[in-house]
Amino acid sequence: GAGVSQSPSNKVTEKGKDVELRCDPISGHTALYWYRQSLGQGLEFLIYFQGNSAPDKSGLPSDRFSAERTGGSVSTLTIQRTQQEDSAVYLCASSTSAQYGGDQPQHFGDGTRLSIL
């Protein structure tokens, strides 16, 4: 498909388990973002990847959260030892290069709805 793809669309897991969320960006997009959105609320920035540069991890809420991007394409967000407050929708977005304040919009996937029991 031409859009950003995220999987799984829904994930229910028990407190304390680890989860992995996947994002497949639009082909050719060098910038990739992860956001967290609580029910009906705004977006919380988590992490940003740009090409082969070191990612901006400044938004990750704790060291239980990590993300990687392999080969400049697919990204995985991992949450270890999940807590109930991690329950949210996790959104991934990609764009063409965003360096130096580019004007290109971000394209979003439909998100992963994570529920921690």
Added chain:
Amino acid sequence: AQSVAQPEDQVNVAEGNPLTVKCTYSVSGNPYLFWYVQYPNRGLQFLLKYITGDNLVKGSYGFEAEFNKSQTSFHLKKPSALVSDSALYFCAVRDRSNYQLIWGAGTKLIIKP
């Protein structure tokens, strides 16, 4: 600190009436300005952006937005609302020297038949 404000949590409009969703910002310089829409259980979709030039920009689904530099506002408008316009709308701003978008909290738009 840089910020984006969407002063209304919810806007209610009758179908066929004009609608306005407000956005003001506090960002240095001449930022890029964006509007996105989010339908239930979906990701955000890009509607329109202001980069430079004409203060009135047109976007998808008949929406437009007016940039006002003196008031640092970028209000979203549509001349005649449709029930299908009901959704969550986000304003976002990017400083031209930065890659990060600064997001508003969102405004829920409800169009009543």
